[in-house]
Amino acid sequence: MTDGTFVSPYPVEDPQSLAELERAQGDLARAVGRLVDATVRTRQERPVLDEVTARVDTLVERLLEQAQEGPLGIETSSDGRLRDHANPMLGMRNPIAPPLVMTDDEGGVTCTFSLGAAYEGPPGCVHGGFVAAVLDQVLGTAAARRGVPGLTAYLNTTYRRPTLLGTDLVCRGRIDRVDGWKIFASGEIVDPQGEVTAEAEALFIVPRWAREHLGTPTGDAGDFAPPAGETGVSPTP
Numbered sequence: 001m002t003d004g005t006f007v008s009p010y011p012v013e014d015p016q017s018l019a020e021l022e023r024a025q026g027d028l029a030r031a032v033g034r035l036v037d038a039t040v041r042t043r044q045e046r047p048v049l050d051e052v053t054a055r056v057d058t059l060v061e062r063l064l065e066q067a068q069e070g071p072l073g074i075e076t077s078s079d080g081r082l083r084d085h086a087n088p089m090l091g092m093r094n095p096i097a098p099p100l101v102m103t104d105d106e107g108g109v110t111c112t113f114s115l116g117a118a119y120e121g122p123p124g125c126v127h128g129g130f131v132a133a134v135l136d137q138v139l140g141t142a143a144a145r146r147g148v149p150g151l152t153a154y155l156n157t158t159y160r161r162p163t164l165l166g167t168d169l170v171c172r173g174r175i176d177r178v179d180g181w182k183i184f185a186s187g188e189i190v191d192p193q194g195e196v197t198a199e200a201e202a203l204f205i206v207p208r209w210a211r212e213h214l215g216t217p218t219g220d221a222g223d224f225a226p227p228a229g230e231t232g233v234s235p236t237p
């Protein structure tokens, strides 16, 4: 989804306590994100590794004492907007989300980000799948912010040069053409030297099951509620 692009049709009963819960969820995700990074980079040996593993297992059990069965889907945030907190690119509750933070600009969106050791593909470089995932999310967000929140029908990615880990990167996405429920977008990742490391052309399509709920492309979720069983997307009142 698009992390707050759409106003939720569901009212929030107690925004203040939900905001406090969200802060705690975000803190946990950031702490676990540091754990993921440390797990990849540590040079500790046994018995330290055994000790940490046992402590992590205990913490996992604690969290699972109260957990839902399946994925999160879409939830209404304390700010009254629809958010996909589990999104691995920008979800507030997902420890592996870099996270990507988007700003609107003329014709699309811009995102600055940096990826660490947990995203390594070729030595010192971002794994190509994550390069494509960043482009997918940024271009998809540009489409959604134009009121056409589609699923990716294709994403043609060209890798021009290695995308280095630990550097400040910029990804831009723009809309090239809108044709009804289809939106054609393109974008690129640029390194600190101003060189394009990867670029993509993509088509996003609002699926049939979502069209009647959107009515016409508006940029707002309206009374959006996907039919049960037709998609994994499940808004939570």
Ligand SMILES: CCCCCCCCCCCCCCCC(=O)SCCNC(=O)CCNC(=O)[C@H](O)C(C)(C)COP(=O)(O)OP(=O)(O)OC[C@H]1O[C@@H](n2cnc3c(N)ncnc32)[C@H](O)[C@@H]1OP(=O)(O)O
Pocket (backbone or CB within 6 Å): 001, 002, 006, 136, 137, 138, 140, 141, 144, 149, 150, 151, 152, 153, 154, 182, 203, 205, 206, 207, 208, 209, 210, 214, 220, 221, 224
């Ligand atoms: C509030 C509402 C929320 C809604 C939802 C939120 C999503 C908000 C996303 C934000 C940003 C996310 C960024 C990460 C994005 C992912 O990660 S999405 C996950 C990866 N993608 C998928 O899983 C998509 C899987 N594929 C599908 O679900 C379906 O094939 C599609 C793409 C939705 C299209 O199916 P459909 O809805 O049945 O559309 P259909 O009527 O068959 O085709 C419509 C038109 O598109 C054309 N077309 C279909 N597929 C293709 C294709 N691959 N190539 C070229 N043309 C095609 C058809 O020929 C047709 O053309 P016309 O005849 O109209 O000229």
